[in-house]
Amino acid sequence: MDVRIDTNLAELPIWIDGKVLKQMKFATSVALYETAKEAQEAVREDLPKIFTIRTNWVAKGIRIKPGSSRGIRGSGDGLNGMSVEIGTVDPFMERQELGGEKKPFKAHSVAIPNRDPQTEIADRKKWPKALLKKVSGTFLYKRADGKKFILQREGRSRYPIKLRYSFASSVNVPARWNMRERVLNIASEKYYGNFERAFKKAMETAR
Structure with a gap:
């Protein structure tokens, strides 16, 4: 499952200051990672509401890739290519999502x-x-x-x-897991606020 933000940021280097562009890249990667973490936590918290959970095995299998904002920065070509994936390592959970x-x-x-x-x-x-x-x-x-x-x-x-x-x-x-919908909702609700905070902090601490 991918959480992707499509923009026209590739045009920014033409007119934007180099320092600002650097901090925007940093803030974008942080915002993607923070949003993915929030989605991961929400999906994990939802598990006992949907399934009879006996161990924490399934919750541990819900992972983020890349697993850090630094990894996200290196995952693509500049701002446009950065992405993060949220998914499960347990194949049997795919049937719970799709039926x-x-x-x-x-x-x-x-x-x-x-x-x-x-x-x-x-x-x-x-x-x-x-x-x-x-x-x-x-x-x-x-x-x-x-x-x-x-x-x-x-x-x-x-x-x-x-x-x-x-x-x-x-x-x-039957399809009873709503992981994809849950992740998309979290992404739409949280990403822009996370980016705004990350960018403000990045600019305040920029050298």
Whole structure:
């Protein structure tokens, strides 16, 4: 995801003072970086409102590239080429943003956990194969229609039985993350104010 500011600043060197131009480049890179940081923080804060978050792994994966205003200054040709990207390193979050069909990667079906409570962490010890192999009372049940489930007896008796996983050939994942819209809104709200402050400071401290 790119946050880009298109301008006609390439024409400025024709008439603007060299010191001012230098500070404008500096202020532009700072404003881009500060805006990207604000967008990053907003997206991270939104995660628990949209998803059941069990660890900070996904939030840490939301990153800025380049990761500094100095890196932004070196990312393009002068004022026009500077840019910053905000995105996630986790490929599975793309489906949360765009929606789509989730298909099995190296299996015949997708395992759908039945979490109780919903905040339960499905770590590796609770994955299907681990449950069947190591957790007492769990077993694979196949219905006459071919649908499969992993069930677990909650005691030594036959009942009650708890559903741990169901299986499907694919799962439709609705688009429910609004990262792109959130970033664009932050960029339009914050960039110009960030630039004004950065440019004023740059001019006050210019040598």
